[in-house]
Amino acid sequence: MEHDHPTLTAVHLYPTTMDTYGDRGNVTALTKRAQWRGVEIAWRDVELGQSAPAGCDLLFLGGGQDRVQRAVAEDLVTRHDWLAELAGGGTAMLAVCAGLQLLGTRYVDASGGVLPGVGLLDLETVAGNDRLIGNVVAEVVTGTGRHLLAGFENHGGKTYLGDTEPLGRVLAGHGNNGEDGTEGARSGTLLATYLHGPVLPRNAWLADHLLSLALTHAGLDPALLPALDDGLEAAAREEAIAVAERDRRRDRRRGRPRRLLERLRGRATL
Numbered sequence: 001m002e003h004d005h006p007t008l009t010a011v012h013l014y015p016t017t018m019d020t021y022g023d024r025g026n027v028t029a030l031t032k033r034a035q036w037r038g039v040e041i042a043w044r045d046v047e048l049g050q051s052a053p054a055g056c057d058l059l060f061l062g063g064g065q066d067r068v069q070r071a072v073a074e075d076l077v078t079r080h081d082w083l084a085e086l087a088g089g090g091t092a093m094l095a096v097c098a099g100l101q102l103l104g105t106r107y108v109d110a111s112g113g114v115l116p117g118v119g120l121l122d123l124e125t126v127a128g129n130d131r132l133i134g135n136v137v138a139e140v141v142t143g144t145g146r147h148l149l150a151g152f153e154n155h156g157g158k159t160y161l162g163d164t165e166p167l168g169r170v171l172a173g174h175g176n177n178g179e180d181g182t183e184g185a186r187s188g189t190l191l192a193t194y195l196h197g198p199v200l201p202r203n204a205w206l207a208d209h210l211l212s213l214a215l216t217h218a219g220l221d222p223a224l225l226p227a228l229d230d231g232l233e234a235a236a237r238e239e240a241i242a243v244a245e246r247d248r249r250r251d252r253r254r255g256r257p258r259r260l261l262e263r264l265r266g267r268a269t270l
Contacts, residue, residue, distance in 0.1 A: 063097030151195025
């Protein structure tokens with residue numbers, strides 16, 4: 001006798017318009033890590049101007065090139081109430097790079113022009129003179145402990161947080177602005193990061209954190225996510241950390257520890 005699998009409902013916002021650096025891979029990672037535990041995810045793609053479901057358990061918004069941000073920003077503003085209801089209701093949400101910027105209050109371009117954001121996160125982004133490019137390692141604290149987040153950043157905007165909490169603290173790389181040591185942002189079940197890669201395949205703990213939030217929103221038990229053998233994922237992240245270390249040692253500042261991996265192994269879950 002066949003049994004129905006528990007199913008999460010999910011929305012992928014702008015899957016074609018906002019898909020820089022393979023961010024769609026985050027959707028694949030979430031889907032596979034759920035399926036390996038017998039949980040299905042029913043994704044609905046929502047592009048510019050298309051209608052969205054009234055609610056969902058999980059939402060993903062990827063990064064996009066500068067030339068499409070105005071069109072996406074204008075569309076997002078029309079969805080403000082819907083997005084605010086999702087965030088306030090506990091939907092698990094992940095936004096990457098331009099997605100992070102557009103969920104803030106505003107983006108100020110190089111000429112001083114202002115692109116209004118949705119305002120779900122208290123942050124603003126201003127165009128910088130140089131792009132922030134390279135490998136990043138950040139320390140993130142969740143209810144399950146300290147974790148390392150590794151990925152690749154490439155953004156021309158510098159993001160400054162207001163009352164919004166950062167997702168993590170930079171240990172290597174630039175982060176939000178290259179100045180204050182913050183990476184990403186979070187508010188409740190809404191998480192945002194500048195990291196590509198895509199970020200979730202090499203940071204399995206973050207994918208599972210989002211799935212746990214989504215299961216909770218759906219009224220299902222997060223215990224449906226037993227531990228997996230994440231040896232390959234861990235190896236990919238350690239390699240990313242090693243690359244970030246090499247980059248940092250090349251341009252290191254006086255007084256910083258020389259061995260990033262050695263320092264991190266005693267502080268966070270690899």
